[in-house]
Amino acid sequence: MSNYFKRSVLRRFLRDLLGGEIVGASDGGRYGVSWLANYATVLRESYGVIIESIPKGTGLKHFYLIKNKERAKKVLETLDSKVAQ
Numbered sequence: 001m002s003n004y005f006k007r008s009v010l011r012r013f014l015r016d017l018l019g020g021e022i023v024g025a026s027d028g029g030r031y032g033v034s035w036l037a038n039y040a041t042v043l044r045e046s047y048g049v050i051i052e053s054i055p056k057g058t059g060l061k062h063f064y065l066i067k068n069k070e071r072a073k074k075v076l077e078t079l080d081s082k083v084a085q
Contacts, residue, residue: 006042007079007082007083008083009031009033009039010042010043010079011076011079011080011083013036013039013040013043014049014075014079017066017072018066018069018072018076022063023036023063023064024062024063024064025037025053025061025062025063026061036064037053040053040064043072043075047071047075048071048075049066049068049071049072049075050066050067050071051064051065051067052065052067
């Protein structure tokens with residue numbers, strides 16, 4: 001996986017979450033990745049964005065929620081500026 005592809009998924013994932021969109025743990029297909037949880041881990045470990053997987057409803061349905069939105073906005077700005085370069 002190239003760095004550009006990885007950054008583009010991180011940007012879209014963050015933008016969707018910050019925009020109030022409901023993104024579930026099983027939505028990797030809509031982002032073109034097989035395991036979206038890996039991106040939540042990268043955002044936490046590499047960028048300090050706290051994303052939790054919250055159970056919602058019955059069964060195994062979990063949805064992502066950003067806990068530190070101000071940090072996430074700064075990270076998104078940084079990722080967007082790297083694309084513009």
